[in-house]
Amino acid sequence: MRDQAARAAVRHVLARIGRYVFLCLVLAFFALPLLWLATAPFDDTPTIGISLPRFTLDNFRTLLDNPYALTSLVNSVWLAGGTAVLVVVFAALAAYALSRVRVPGRDGLLYGLLLLSSIVTGTATMVPLFELAFRLNLIDSRLGVILVLSGGLLPAAIFILKDFMDATPTSYEESARVFGASALQIMRHIVVPVVRPGLATVGVWAVANVWGNFLVPFLLLRGPDKAPAAVIMYTLYTEGGQADLRLLSTFSLLYSLPVALMFVFVSSRYGFRFHGGIKR
Amino acid sequence: MSAITLRELTKVYPNGVRALDTLDLEIADGEFFALLGPSGCGKTTLLRTIAGLELASAGSVSIGDRAVTNLPPGQRDVAMVFQDYALFPHMTVRDNIAYPLRIKKVGRTARHDKAAATADELGLSALLDRRPGQLSGGQQQRVALARAMACHPQVFLLDEPLSNLDARLRLEARTFLKRLQRELGVTTVFVTHDQAEALALADRIAVMEGGRIRQVGTPTEVFRRPANTFVAGFIGSTPMNLVPARVHGDELAVAGVRLPAPEDVRGRLSDGEPVVYGVRPEYLDYSPEPVPGALTGQVVVVENLGSFSLVSLDVPAGDDAATSVQVVVPEGREPAPGDTGWVVPRPGRSLVYRDGELVTGAAAPSVPAPRTGVGADA
Numbered sequence: 101m102r103d104q105a106a107r108a109a110v111r112h113v114l115a116r117i118g119r120y121v122f123l124c125l126v127l128a129f130f131a132l133p134l135l136w137l138a139t140a141p142f143d144d145t146p147t148i149g150i151s152l153p154r155f156t157l158d159n160f161r162t163l164l165d166n167p168y169a170l171t172s173l174v175n176s177v178w179l180a181g182g183t184a185v186l187v188v189v190f191a192a193l194a195a196y197a198l199s200r201v202r203v204p205g206r207d208g209l210l211y212g213l214l215l216l217s218s219i220v221t222g223t224a225t226m227v228p229l230f231e232l233a234f235r236l237n238l239i240d241s242r243l244g245v246i247l248v249l250s251g252g253l254l255p256a257a258i259f260i261l262k263d264f265m266d267a268t269p270t271s272y273e274e275s276a277r278v279f280g281a282s283a284l285q286i287m288r289h290i291v292v293p294v295v296r297p298g299l300a301t302v303g304v305w306a307v308a309n310v311w312g313n314f315l316v317p318f319l320l321l322r323g324p325d326k327a328p329a330a331v332i333m334y335t336l337y338t339e340g341g342q343a344d345l346r347l348l349s350t351f352s353l354l355y356s357l358p359v360a361l362m363f364v365f366v367s368s369r370y371g372f373r374f375h376g377g378i379k380r
Numbered sequence: 381m382s383a384i385t386l387r388e389l390t391k392v393y394p395n396g397v398r399a400l401d402t403l404d405l406e407i408a409d410g411e412f413f414a415l416l417g418p419s420g421c422g423k424t425t426l427l428r429t430i431a432g433l434e435l436a437s438a439g440s441v442s443i444g445d446r447a448v449t450n451l452p453p454g455q456r457d458v459a460m461v462f463q464d465y466a467l468f469p470h471m472t473v474r475d476n477i478a479y480p481l482r483i484k485k486v487g488r489t490a491r492h493d494k495a496a497a498t499a500d501e502l503g504l505s506a507l508l509d510r511r512p513g514q515l516s517g518g519q520q521q522r523v524a525l526a527r528a529m530a531c532h533p534q535v536f537l538l539d540e541p542l543s544n545l546d547a548r549l550r551l552e553a554r555t556f557l558k559r560l561q562r563e564l565g566v567t568t569v570f571v572t573h574d575q576a577e578a579l580a581l582a583d584r585i586a587v588m589e590g591g592r593i594r595q596v597g598t599p600t601e602v603f604r605r606p607a608n609t610f611v612a613g614f615i616g617s618t619p620m621n622l623v624p625a626r627v628h629g630d631e632l633a634v635a636g637v638r639l640p641a642p643e644d645v646r647g648r649l650s651d652g653e654p655v656v657y658g659v660r661p662e663y664l665d666y667s668p669e670p671v672p673g674a675l676t677g678q679v680v681v682v683e684n685l686g687s688f689s690l691v692s693l694d695v696p697a698g699d700d701a702a703t704s705v706q707v708v709v710p711e712g713r714e715p716a717p718g719d720t721g722w723v724v725p726r727p728g729r730s731l732v733y734r735d736g737e738l739v740t741g742a743a744a745p746s747v748p749a750p751r752t753g754v755g756a757d758a
Binding site (some may be wrong): 269271272274275276277278279280281282285289290293294296 | 431432433452453454455458459460462463464466468469470479480482483484531
């Protein structure tokens with residue numbers, strides 16, 4: 101009897117140890133790159149391994165000497181900001197209309213757009229996109245990049261926001277209408293505040309998408325003076341094709357910080373939700 | 381003056397549904413008016429057409445002496461309280477109540493003062509800084525009423541005002557609503573599917589079916605003298621007994637029994653004509669002993685409803701058919717199922733319907749005519 105209980109206890113402990121070892125391995129798998137990102141920029145001879153850094157800020161100084169490093173971050177902000185604004189504004193208007201007006205074949209349309217959008221900004225349409233931008237005189241223009249990226253993000257953004265709009269009772273708007281509010285007032289006073297978590301989610305998601313996009317700006321922008329950080333990162337190699345780990349790690353850190361900070365800020369301010377619904 | 385006049389109002393939805401069918405109605409100034417009917421009868425469409433949220437396909441709406449048929453809702457000087465109250469979840473109670481004034485470009489201080497004053501009238505002062513999500517159902521309703529009151533409209537429109545409240549709260553809110561309407565004296569139209577609510581609250585009721593008005597009248601008129609068998613079956617917590625009958629001179633043959641025809645219909649019926657004899661369960665007296673002029677049958681079901689019981693009898697109606705007659709029996713005198721019972725209609729309380737319409741001696745037409753000078757007590 102006691103023997104059996106003891107064996108069960110041992111088995112229980114072993115199972116628990118096994119589970120934690122497994123979790124630690126998974127955690128390490130994801131944490132190590134982040135750890136590298138946190139230590140390598142401050143090491144005077146970074147490697148691809150992780151070691152206790154010999155602390156220095158020289159890497160940052162070197163990076164600042166690079167003429168394109170900081171400009172590229174500013175370029176990224178422009179592209180991401182511009183795209184996010186376009187996507188949020190147009191997706192909100194489209195989602196509102198799609199949610200409130202009966203359009204025949206609406207759901208089919210939405211799913212079709214969603215499916216195609218993954219192709220639009222993808223590699224498959226590289227050539228026609230370039231051709232289009234060329235004909236429209238949008239080569240080497242930030243606007244061109246913003247438009248192409250917005251086009252790719254809009255369907256998914258509309259899809260997410262439509263759910264938020266659907267979850268907002270029409271009686272809110274009707275109530276405001278009876279009090280004499282204009283369409284614009286209803287949008288400003290009622291709809292936008294009510295779906296604000298959705299707008300925040302879509303905005304952040306658009307920024308993160310543009311921030312990490314390499315292909316579109318690489319294709320459409322010619323010189324390094326307009327290139328965003330994702331493209332400049334690609335240039336931080338020595339002539340021989342060897343990565344300059346000091347510059348690369350430092351730049352990576354600077355590159356990832358803004359997006360991480362934005363996530364924290366927006367999530368604490370508005371809260372993220374990927375579904376509609378009113379918290380009453 | 382803020383009477384509401386509807387003339388030949390018709391609403392056809394794009395999918396072809398005729399929600400309102402050439403409807404005429406006049407609602408007097410200061411009246412508390414109920415639109416009553418089963419779901420899908422067009423009552424909510426009618427309310428929304430008065431509000432301007434739906435545009436009439438034909439006909440006209442006027443409020444006071446202004447024709448508002450094609451005006452947008454904001455210019456009709458009406459306030460609407462929605463079934464779900466439609467309080468804006470991101471605004472405080474204060475901002476919610478002040479919202480109509482914000483649209484009217486009233487300054488912040490002035491509108492907050494007005495909101496505070498209105499909230500005070502409805503006992504909401506302590507809740508001004510809360511969000512709607514932190515309020516109970518009854519409080520939310522009062523905030524919605526306060527918001528409607530704040531802009532001093534000519535007309536209040538209430539869509540199912542009590543249906544979102546639980547049963548207990550509903551009675552309280554009903555009394556509150558009636559008192560508020562009396563005190564404000566503003567023309568109020570409300571929609572309900574609950575006949576008890578309509579009887580309790582309204583000065584006058586319009587009973588609707590299939591986009592048409594079947595009867596308009598005071599609660600007493602509608603309850604005592606339903607103009608047709610539809611209204612007779614819809615009004616009252618227990619539907620009226622409607623038994624097929626045949627005319628024999630001044631008498632009616634009802635379920636094998638000769639009953640005297642109501643006095644006001646005598647001479648208006650032709651001999652041998654098939655009619656429907658109607659009497660409310662409340663207006664029947666039950667007797668365990670045989671009495672003259674009584675319908676008789678076997679007790680099938682006894683439903684205890686507190687201070688009284690609803691007793692169903694199977695009354696043989698000739699041709700082996702049996703018809704069910706319900707009667708209200710006061711407590712302590714309930715029969716047992718299986719007993720044989722006799723029920724006598726009280727004099728002056730029975731009605732005769734021919735082709736579904738009330739046969740009546742009074743000149744009152746069964747189609748509602750606009751009334752003037754209604755609501756002497758309003």
